[in-house]
Amino acid sequence: MKKIVKKHPLAIRWFHWINFPILGVMIWSGLLIYWANDVYKVGFGDKTLVKFFPQSFYDAFHIPFRLAEGMAYHFVFMWFFFLNGILYVFYTILSGEWKYLLPNRQSWKEAWLVLLHDLHIRKTKPPQGKYNAAQRITYTAIIIMGIGSILTGLAIYKPVQLGWLTAIFGGYKMSRIIHFALTIGYALFFVIHIVQVIIAGWNNFRAMVTGFEVIKFQEDLMLQPEPLPVPIEPEIPGVPQVITTEEKIEDEEIHE
């Protein structure tokens, strides 16, 4: 037997899919801006491990010499990013969805079990629920990162009028570094997210689009989530009621 079980509310699904193209435009326009002063690299001493970004990367995505366009689009689509994010946060608070999304006391311990399980080190499955412990931590972290992007973005955008904000993030240069690092964080999140969705499979992915999951269960096992519904015959006046087996037997006994 199969059963349709509601998983994700419509609002959450909309926030999720709307965020996808918006974040895409924000990262693209951010790259157009970053190119004009592309000074960040990861390394130690004189040795550079990763340079942000190699020329081939810029060429592949037609990044060079588009600073003005990048800034213009960044400062338009920031509104959509901000609005979608703020509506999502309000919705999760008001609807009570936060209860499934925020990490709880067990989450920190359980997240290890998820990691070990995902890396095929530990066989037993950690508790899943709507979101497992690792998902709770990750999806909460991504919201904090989003808030960080907006605040560091403002700190770079208005470093004089919002000088106090710029100071909180350690100045203009540091705000810019954090803003950039958060974006690299989104890119890494995106890759892991896609891999996890592929591993989790169709039923899980479909739930993010349709809102429901399909649960399979066997009729004759104790495992079934609730008793099978007994078919109910419609009550039609004048037609004798269907009688249960027990009642039938009683009737027969009386006749004898």
Place this chain on the structure above:
Amino acid sequence: MSNFISNLFRSNRNLTVDQLIVKKTLVSFFLLFLFFGGCVWAWKWLRRQPLDSDIRGGIQQPIRDVLNTNELIFNKIFSKNHLTKTYSVSQAMKRVRFNGNIGLGNDFDTSAWKLYVIRKNGDTLALKLDDIKKLPKVDITFNFKCIEGWNQITHWGGVRFSDFLKAYGLSEESQMKYVGLVTPDEHYYVGIDMPSILHPQTILCYELNNRPLPMKEGYPLRLIIPVKYGIKHLKRIGTLYFSNNRPPDYWAERGYDYYAGL
């Protein structure tokens, strides 16, 4: 197979669980594809829009409209009391980054230079450098921010712009909305909103590191306006005028935000 289609129009009550799963999945994915299709369509529409007419080119009109709206929104938090952070003179760079020579033509005649100030009534005030130097001198060491993304702590000296307006009886002009600045060769020009140019840290600058401005930094007189990106710090001011409409702006015409305020 055609059942998939016909099931779409049947009531959910008449469907088996399997049929219902297929129906709901098809409908939801169709809506998702419709949404992504809508996004692609909206993006193509935006990219096709005519370039802005008010600033003469640069960026699609709807984008420019939002940038102008951003200016109105963020002007609400603008205050002349919000000062850019200042540093000690010893923290200032000895060698200042040189990043643009537009408007600094080689045939510039230093001895003939004058600052022409066009008054509201059309009269022109012609000022020599000494006319400006005789006003009270201020200096500022601040983090100069280029629109490209780099920044440098630099030390500049000159006359507070608001003091200059007062000294030359330009208070009526300071009631207007914008100031326009043009280089002597007229190749570089910027427009600046009055609140920003009246900001106490905005200066008509003639010194860098306590020395006269180098030629490539805009000798003899340039603008230093810490509440704006570097593109507005016009080097070598030739003409200065006032307007209630936005004066032409070199970089705004190339797609940058007109306001460019920090």
